[in-house]
Amino acid sequence: xxxxxxxxxxxxxxxxxxxxxxxxxxxxxxxxxxxxxxxxxxxxxxxxxxxxxxxxxxxxxxxxxxxxxxxxxxxxxxxxxxxxxxxxxxxxxxxxxxxxxxxxxxxxxxxxxxxxxxxxxxxxxxxxxxxxxxxxxxxxxxxxxxxxxxxxxxxxxxxxxxxxxxxxxxxxxxxxxxxxxxxxxxxxxxxxxxxxxxxxxxxxxxxxxxxxxxxxxxxxxxxxxxxxxxxxxxxxxxxxxxxxxxxxxxxxxxxxxxxxxxxxxxxxxxxxxxxxxxxxxxxxxxxxxxxx
Amino acid sequence: xxxxxxxxxxxxxxxxxxxxxxxxxxxxxxxxxxxxxxxxxxxxxxxxxxxxxxxxxxxxxxxxxxxxxxxxxxxxxxxxxxxxxxxxxxxxxxxxxxxxxxxxxxxxxxxxxxxxxxxxxxxxxxxxxxxxxxxxxxxxxxxxxxxxxxxxxxxxxxxxxxxxxxxxxxxxxxxxxxxxxxxxxxxxxxxxxxxxxxxxxxxxxxxxxxxxxxxxxxxxxxxxxxxxxxxxxxxxxxxxxxxxxxxxxxxxxxxxxxxxxxxxxxxxxxxxxxxxxxxxxxxxxxxxxxxxxxxxxxxxxxxxxxxxxxxxxxxxxxxxxxxxxxxxx
Amino acid sequence: xxxxxxxxxxxxxxxxxxxxxxxxxxxxxxxxxxxxxxxxxxxxxxxxxxxxxxxxxxxxxxxxxxxxxxxxxxxxxxxxxxxxxxxxxxxxxxxxxxxxxxxxxxxxxxxxxxxxxxxxxxxxxxxxxxxxxxxxxxxxxxxxxxxxxxxxxxxxxxxxxxxxxxxxxxxxxxxxxxxxxxxxxxxxxxxxxxxxxxxxxxxxxxxxxxxxxxxxxxxxxxxxxxxxxxxxxxxxxxxxxxxxxxxxxxxxxxxxxxxx
Numbered sequence: 001x002x003x004x005x006x007x008x009x010x011x012x013x014x015x016x017x018x019x020x021x022x023x024x025x026x027x028x029x030x031x032x033x034x035x036x037x038x039x040x041x042x043x044x045x046x047x048x049x050x051x052x053x054x055x056x057x058x059x060x061x062x063x064x065x066x067x068x069x070x071x072x073x074x075x076x077x078x079x080x081x082x083x084x085x086x087x088x089x090x091x092x093x094x095x096x097x098x099x100x101x102x103x104x105x106x107x108x109x110x111x112x113x114x115x116x117x118x119x120x121x122x123x124x125x126x127x128x129x130x131x132x133x134x135x136x137x138x139x140x141x142x143x144x145x146x147x148x149x150x151x152x153x154x155x156x157x158x159x160x161x162x163x164x165x166x167x168x169x170x171x172x173x174x175x176x177x178x179x180x181x182x183x184x185x186x187x188x189x190x191x192x193x194x195x196x197x198x199x200x201x202x203x204x205x206x207x208x209x210x211x212x213x214x215x216x217x218x219x220x221x222x223x224x225x226x227x228x229x230x231x232x233x234x235x236x237x238x239x240x241x242x243x244x245x246x247x248x249x250x251x252x253x254x255x256x257x258x259x260x261x262x263x264x265x266x267x268x269x270x271x272x273x274x275x276x277x278x279x280x281x282x283x284x285x286x287x288x289x290x291x292x
Numbered sequence: 293x294x295x296x297x298x299x300x301x302x303x304x305x306x307x308x309x310x311x312x313x314x315x316x317x318x319x320x321x322x323x324x325x326x327x328x329x330x331x332x333x334x335x336x337x338x339x340x341x342x343x344x345x346x347x348x349x350x351x352x353x354x355x356x357x358x359x360x361x362x363x364x365x366x367x368x369x370x371x372x373x374x375x376x377x378x379x380x381x382x383x384x385x386x387x388x389x390x391x392x393x394x395x396x397x398x399x400x401x402x403x404x405x406x407x408x409x410x411x412x413x414x415x416x417x418x419x420x421x422x423x424x425x426x427x428x429x430x431x432x433x434x435x436x437x438x439x440x441x442x443x444x445x446x447x448x449x450x451x452x453x454x455x456x457x458x459x460x461x462x463x464x465x466x467x468x469x470x471x472x473x474x475x476x477x478x479x480x481x482x483x484x485x486x487x488x489x490x491x492x493x494x495x496x497x498x499x500x501x502x503x504x505x506x507x508x509x510x511x512x513x514x515x516x517x518x519x520x521x522x523x524x525x526x527x528x529x530x531x532x533x534x535x536x537x538x539x540x541x542x543x544x545x546x547x548x549x550x551x552x553x554x555x556x557x558x559x560x561x562x563x564x565x566x567x568x569x570x571x572x573x574x575x576x577x578x579x580x581x582x583x584x585x586x587x588x589x590x591x592x593x594x595x596x597x598x599x600x601x602x603x604x605x606x607x608x609x610x611x612x613x614x615x616x617x618x619x620x621x
Numbered sequence: 622x623x624x625x626x627x628x629x630x631x632x633x634x635x636x637x638x639x640x641x642x643x644x645x646x647x648x649x650x651x652x653x654x655x656x657x658x659x660x661x662x663x664x665x666x667x668x669x670x671x672x673x674x675x676x677x678x679x680x681x682x683x684x685x686x687x688x689x690x691x692x693x694x695x696x697x698x699x700x701x702x703x704x705x706x707x708x709x710x711x712x713x714x715x716x717x718x719x720x721x722x723x724x725x726x727x728x729x730x731x732x733x734x735x736x737x738x739x740x741x742x743x744x745x746x747x748x749x750x751x752x753x754x755x756x757x758x759x760x761x762x763x764x765x766x767x768x769x770x771x772x773x774x775x776x777x778x779x780x781x782x783x784x785x786x787x788x789x790x791x792x793x794x795x796x797x798x799x800x801x802x803x804x805x806x807x808x809x810x811x812x813x814x815x816x817x818x819x820x821x822x823x824x825x826x827x828x829x830x831x832x833x834x835x836x837x838x839x840x841x842x843x844x845x846x847x848x849x850x851x852x853x854x855x856x857x858x859x860x861x862x863x864x865x866x867x868x869x870x871x872x873x874x875x876x877x878x879x880x881x
Contacts, residue, residue, distance in 0.1 A: 177461045178461070178464075210592075211592075213318065213475075213476075213594065214345055214475075214476045215317055215318065215319065215341050215345055215346075216318070216319070218337055218340055218341055218344075218345065219337055219341070221337060230460055231458060231459060233398075234396075234457070234458040234459035234460075234462075235395055235400070235457075235458075235459055235462075236396065236457070236459040236461035236462045236464075236465055237461075237465055237468060238459075238461040238464070238465065239459060241476060244344070244345075244476060244478055245344050245478045245479065245480065246340050246341070246344035246345045246478070251335035251336075252335070252337075252340065372710035372711070498729060498730070501724055502724075504713075504717075504721055505721055505724050506710070507709060507710050507711045507713060507718070507721065508704070508707070508708070508709065508710075508718075508721060508770075508773070509704060509707075509708050509710070511668070511673055511702075511704055512702065512704050512707070514673050515671055515673055515697060515700070515701065515702035515704075516697050516721065516722070516724045516725055516777075517693045517694050517696070517698075517724060517725045518724070519693065557711075561713065561714055561717065562711040562712045562713055563711070563713055564711060
């Protein structure tokens with residue numbers, strides 16, 4: 001029986017194979033058109049997809065997009081399935097576009113490309129210009145360049161309306177766990193400056209990202225510390241640093257400004273919110289100073 | 293060297309290092325101005341650096357170093373063997389494990405004293421466990437093996453717990469607990485560890501004569517009115533108090549308890565009782581020196597003080613093993 | 622006056638009866654010899670008499686007071702115990718080692734005073750180890766070591782000295798010297814029990830002997846009665862030439878193999 005059936009099976013397999021090949025090829029040719037099944041394996045790509053793509057274009061996001069602390073569009077993201085970014089999880093969605101981040105998952109990206117999928121990379125943004133170009137890139141990839149252009153235009157208009165920082169502006173420092181802070185060549189550093197603060201990290205010689213020891217921080221005498229706690233009320237020595245008595249000393253006692261972590265982990269138009277809230281915190285502080 | 297002279301010079305050394313530790317930092321501190329401002333303008337930056345950053349760090353180094361030196365001397369006297377120390381027989385890792393449980397899982401909110409108390413309990417349980425594993429009349433080899441097992445268990449449990457801890461930064465702090473670190477502690481930490489440490493010291497310093505008597509073996513010591521099992525428990529409890537409170541604040545700083553008593557023993561004519569205060573001073577001096585050392589090494593990220601003591605201590609331990617082997621040939 | 626009286630002492634360890642209904646009395650001024658083959662229970666008996674071990678049944682009285690009711694300090698002041706062999710774990714100097722004997726007389730944080738120092742000096746002098754005073758105690762010869770440890774026991778100025786084989790591994794000169802010292806010690810209010818294997822020396826120096834076998838006292842009394850050829854045959858399985866000048870002397874001549 002079996003020997004008689006064999007050729008049929010063989011023929012069937014050949015047929016299935018050629019069908020699959022056709023499918024892959026057709027998705028390839030359609031690549032330059034509007035993608036219909038986009039899978040993101042990077043949190044920041046998730047956010048920009050949720051911002052720019054039509055809902056039906058998105059096939060899957062990363063598991064982090066469902067995390068309140070990490071994802072800006074968390075409620076929106078709940079509508080989509082997630083992966084942890086492994087190739088074997090991505091393939092079943094038969095994506096016509098995979099978007100990866102610049103860092104991490106290099107093996108996955110290579111493997112996906114080898115399997116013939118179209119993989120695009122979203123670079124990290126270290127300044128405003130790169131934020132704009134990322135938005136424009138994602139808008140182009142999803143086939144809606146006009147949406148990207150509109151958003152960038154609005155953002156630019158807002159930034160242009162911001163007054164230049166005054167010489168008398170108060171001093172603030174980003175103070176992440178373990179004393180990590182940012183300098184001018186970072187987006188968080190730039191948003192501080194745009195919001196009218198002087199950046200203590202810059203004064204301490206930090207270029208993009210670096211640690212400040214407690215003594216240096218005390219010497220800088222910042223008026224405010226900006227943190228962005230990913231988890232609330234958890235303990236680690238790293239997180240406890242901002243509460244050290246040396247910083248809470250009578251004259252120093254810098255104001256704590258918390259920016260939600262889902263606005264600082266990835267970059268996008270919401271950076272406007274961050275700048276706005278940093279600006280209003282600065283105004284509050286300056287008003288308090290005047291009243292004293 | 294006369295005993296008194298030895299203690300005096302060690303005290304002077306500790307005092308000198310104490311002052312140096314207040315002065316030395318990444319950036320120079322105008323020490324006179326700072327000291328002056330402590331009394332005149334308490335909120336000045338220099339005064340804050342001196343009293344809120346460098347002073348607690350120095351005081352904690354002093355307490356922790358003395359505890360480790362003293363604990364090592366007491367343990368070596370008790371076991372009559374120069375290879376023993378609280379970190380080798382599990383006291384430190386037990387304390388660290390319980391400190392991690394309390395700190396990272398929010399138990400500290402129950403009461404501030406939870407931290408040193410639980411570390412003490414952990415230290416006592418781990419020490420007793422090592423002794424139970426090794427048996428009452430264990431050789432030092434068996435004891436060290438039991439210590440290795442309990443240390444491995446405690447460290448892996450610690451690693452697991454830090455992985456499970458709610459804070460995303462917890463896991464990175466495993467190094468801090470296993471190597472020991474005294475940067476950026478506050479006076480609150482110092483006040484918290486002080487009473488327990490002092491109780492531990494008093495319990496240990498009071499057994500000098502009994503440790504001397506143990507030189508003649510447990511039975512002869514018993515005929516001299518010493519109760520060996522009582523002494524053993526007293527030292528365990530004393531180490532639990534002092535080492536527990538220390539480890540809860542600084543993590544496991546290794547090798548001071550091993551190296552310092554060994555270096556000082558010939559200077560006190562090998563008398564275990566006289567070694568106790570000398571080793572306490574020596575331990576304080578060594579940790580203060582190591583802590584000054586890590587501040588002077590120009591690296592981007594600060595080196596943990598335990599890394600330095602282990603770098604010095606581990607080869608010394610190897611040397612001790614080699615010499616021990618030669619003696620038995 | 623009886624210094625130490627043991628009545629009905631039995632001692633059991635791991636189901637094994639090491640001592641069985643032992644009666645013993647030590648009078649002031651006496652040097653008492655405890656003899657018997659290896660494993661007879663001499664050392665165990667001595668530890669029980671020193672209060673280091675609790676008998677399974679029976680009691681020990683010191684100066685008409687139950688030994689276990691004495692405070693640890695009082696007991697260690699009055700009874701000195703000299704271990705068999707005697708180990709020294711750290712290389713202390715001889716003087717500091719002898720000074721350890723003063724421990725029972727010192728309160729918790731008290732330092733040795735002139736009276737203690739006098740007792741230490743006397744013990745060093747008596748044992749003829751003046752020239753060793755600053756030597757490392759772990760590098761001493763067997764004879765020197767024994768005398769240093771004896772000096773340690775005597776420095777406590779005890780009423781009763783319990784010495785476990787103090788002359789084992791000593792040459793005849795040191796053997797005599799040590800026993801002379803014990804003899805000298807056991808005078809007036811003081812007394813000494815010594816475990817010995819050298820039967821002739823036991824006969825020469827001890828006032829009375831207790832002969833132990835398998836945890837039981839076989840015989841007790843003067844050397845002449847205890848060291849009878851019958852007793853020696855029974856206890857040690859040896860035939861001896863026994864002579865008598867002023868005290869008996871014993872030369873073992875043949876081992877009797879029971880199985881044949």
